[in-house]
Amino acid sequence: MASDGKGAKGSNRLAAVALDEGSIGRGNPDQEHERAIAIFDILEENHFAIPGKEGPYALTLGLVENKLSFAIATPEGEPVITHLLSLTPFRRVIRDYEMICESYYNAIRTASPTQIEAIDMGRRGLHNEASETLKQRLDGKVDLDHDTARRLFTLIFALHWKG
Template sequence: MSQTPPPNRLCAVTLDDASIGRSGADVEHERAIAIYDLLEDNRFTPVGDPGEGPYTLHIGLMDNRLVLDIRREKGSEPVVQHHLSLSPLRKVVKDYFLICESYYAAIRTASPTQIEAIDMGRRGLHNEGSTLLQERLKDKVEVDFDTARRLFTLICALHWKG
């Protein structure tokens, strides 16, 4: 017997092509994995929405703002579109990319202990960004921490130019 997924979730996520531009195969693969992980397990409820999901989410950038276009799965009925300033996230995203570069460089030459230490820092920054995103969304969209983590990954993906 299959279990019906909860209605207040994302069933589809897309990234705005104009926001991300063209990238290499590795970057495209990372984006696809991030979307897959998000769709596998998420909790997503637009605040004040009298209806139910599941929802689709289109993520983009416009005028240095993060755009979250939320629609219902059935009929693509618009629910809400949020425009969020990226300024509060900018520093943690920048720091996250720096530590990711260190991590990928360390994989080639560092000891397992050094790699583990860098990875712990990387995960810590990822958690910090996720918490910040969850706080920024709290009056707009209810998400659990794991969903916020996966959304933070996708926001970072908008900045991956490969």
């Protein structure tokens, strides 16, 4: 159930998410798979609202001059607003998240359940930190709940993930 109180088909939601292939490009098959899963998870349940603008919305993520572009439109393609976010506040957490995910995947093969759980707790903590940074960077521009911010960060990370 979406958190806008109107069910999965309410107006405060993303109805479509796409990647601007012109600025982001295609990834390898593993990257494309991770991106598709992230988009599916976002669309499955989200809360996304533009103050003063009625949704639902279609979001296209892209890169413009080393900034993350949130091009928001109606589901029919009518532009609503575009926000550009500097990637600088995300660079450290993306790098750290990539390292801890690599540690996690390596640990699954050889580590004890306690060690795996400890690494996973660290991974979740970084994921939460990144989603809070995203919410702060979009504050006053886009209203997101915590879970939607987490799912969007997963997609942003999948854009950088080397596979």
